[in-house]
Amino acid sequence: MEAPSKNAPRINPKLVKTQAPSHEVALKPEAKRKAYLLVTMYRSGSTLTGEMFNRNPEFLYYFEPLAIFGNNNAPLQKMKMLNETFHCKAPDATNYKKYANPKESTTTNCLNEGVCMYQLSTRFCKPPFCWNPDAPATQCKKQCSSPGSDKAKLRHMERICKEEVNSVAIKTIRFLDLKRLHPFYADSYPIDFKAVLLVRDPRSMYHSRKKIHLGLLHGNQKEMEGYLQILEQECELVAQNLELLSNTRTLESRKTFSIRYEDIARDPIKYSKAIYNFLGEEFNEDVSGFLHDAIAPPKKKLDQSKATYTTSRAINETTILNGWRLDKMVTPSELNRIQQKCSKMMKLAGYLPIKQERKKDLSVISVDVTNKYGNL
Template sequence: MYKRYLSLKKALLLVFCVGSTTFMYYMVVLPDDSRWADKSVRQFETPAVQIRVKRETHASKESLFSFVADYFKSTTSEPDNFESTPKDPDHAKPTPKEPWNVKTTPKGPDNAKPTPKEPCNAKPTPKDPDNAKPSPKETDNVKPIPTEQDDGKETGCSCDKHTAKEPNDIKHTATKAATLSERKRTAVIVMTSMRSGSTFVGEIFNQHPEAFYIFEPIWALENNKDKTYNSPKFQFEWLRSLSDCRMEGVQDILKFYLTAKGLGVMATCNAVDGLCAKYRNYTSKWPGRCPIPDETMAKVVGNACQSKRFTAIKTIRLEDTEPLQKIAEDGGINLKVIQLVRDPRGVIASRLALVQHNVSVMTNLHNKVDENEVRQLCNWMTRNKPTSHGSNSWLQKHYSLLRYEDFGRNPIGLMKKIYELVDVPSHINVTKWLLTHTKTSKKIKERRDPFGTKKDPEKTMNEWRVRLSLEDVQKIQSICKEALDMHRYSFVTSESELKDTSKNFHGPNVSLLDIK
């Protein structure tokens, strides 16, 4: 009993001493150390140094608590001590968790399974090391199927398969869309008669940078040394090849078209001239019109054609729409046919004016109205119209009418309608060209050029009233009554009407550019 009293007394004395020492430390020493530590921390700039200084300043507190804990362990190691004494400090401090972990260590084989799960749970905290490992796996899984078999999880496999299929489907769809867009190439064919303003209208395509413009391709068939080319069969083959940019099989015609002297393709087709310019030798005396090698000409021209958004063809030598019907029925070409017509009185007057320049593309020069020529012109104007049934019923979906007089009165507005028809955005180059070429040129040479494009269309479309006599006008009207009625042109009944400039014989705008 006495021994027990002494041990209790020693314990109380020790507690008192330790408590006093602790009280003095917290009241005197620790505030000075804390102030010094705070001051020291503020002096350092780097975060790593600041953390180290804080740890060193608080090391004394940890050592004091460890000293007290060790002493209590030594004094309470006897069997007479209470069991609750060691438990209180153990639960109060983080140190007693170690004996709990020691107890769980024998369950190592059981805990071995959850331990690999800890890195999975720890992913949110150490993002850099954990994500660094799966990141290459993710990139591997995005690739084709081999990595799908390596992944054992169902969720991973299903996700990988899904992500692998999506790019393939997108690529497949894009490939189909590209193939469809290539097959459905738009081709615009402006068919008209001589001296109907076709050169002027053709320039609205020639000035567009995305147009592959072809000027009078049938001329190459009519003037080729091989006369067998001048037939409806080759008209179809030649126009179809130009429309869908497949030049194989028409190399002979293509070479003649690009290199012949008479037509002057390079002066009228911007896209073709730009292509041929890449092959010319400008250091020689004769650089050549279009010196593309014969063996590669079809491929080179075809690729240049495909690089443009659409094909535009202007021709005055297409008497019938039969070759165009076969092209329209070809599922690979989106064909648009624009029939450009002009008042036959204006057409005949313009042809007669060529005699003054000793120029004519007709068989013979003549300065009088030729009835056969007038009849041929007006028959062409009437027989190539779309019908609800019969041979021309197919034109309903492909045909548009453009009157030269309507275009002359509103060139910008009808130009925009034409590009809406083609489903291609217009270009500023076209607008600029129209603004500079719809006024009479100040140069005498350009004004006298019968094939010039710098003219006032509104003035030009009324010149026939000065150039033709009343007798000539009435002769044309008698032959072309059906054509005049069909296209809404008014008749002249007297000399005074013919000379009256305020009289309008063209009526309102009747161009049918909105026909689908």
């Protein structure tokens, strides 16, 4: 999870190459290559949303390759990794070791494995990357070694990108400011770039983050102050993004599909089809079949599986819209602070403030599901 910095340097487009890195061989000339970026936040429901890319055999999908940067706000280097990955260079985390915090477990894992969070991409949980017949479609870390630990596998990843697919899709929670992505949006960029901006009720995100921090990570209440500060910065950036996208004359608006988690979770097939239509892609049976499975009852509860990135869970409207209201995890002071600091973002995205005394009264709605939001 990244804490965006207001003082971070603005990206200089000249520092981001708009052509293939020099190591490239000629890519398939018959069609302009495509690059898709799912831009979102920690605990936003992006694992579910990202599966519409992950389960498509026509895409090469990477789950959070920017995790190597941890909380380090290094926008130019992040842009460099994204650009090279779009151009079929494997996102080898070891190339960015100087930007990794060795005290963060996520970045340590990235350096040990080479490719961050490889186990959450179905392609790397099956041959030729993994030959274990017991490997699941995702979460295959126990059965499959990282493709980044083997230079031959890294080269094969690049061959797949160049010769077998025409689209690279990446999910990230570490690059939330759409304005900084302008070099990719530019018409001069040699790859057909589009983004999907996924937002979620900040109260729900905070509830989920706190539940994991206090439960699975055995943290304490005092440490939640840092989470609140990060959430406030994220709300500010999301509000800026939504205002940017409201101007239909901008490149960002024309090339970005914005969507709420609350909408896609309630009707994943409908909204996945809408996103595919926006991207100009065919909504195939693999994607449709997975999304049907994703809303089936879970085999394990979250606290049993110890998995923080999962899609196999029972999904119902009460949980989607009001899960944060069903317990005491979010304190009255935290609720007031979130609703105050995130008020602009909430208003733009259709999230309604709730008074503490009405928190458990589910007849009082907290998400406006009647009004049109985003691209629909």
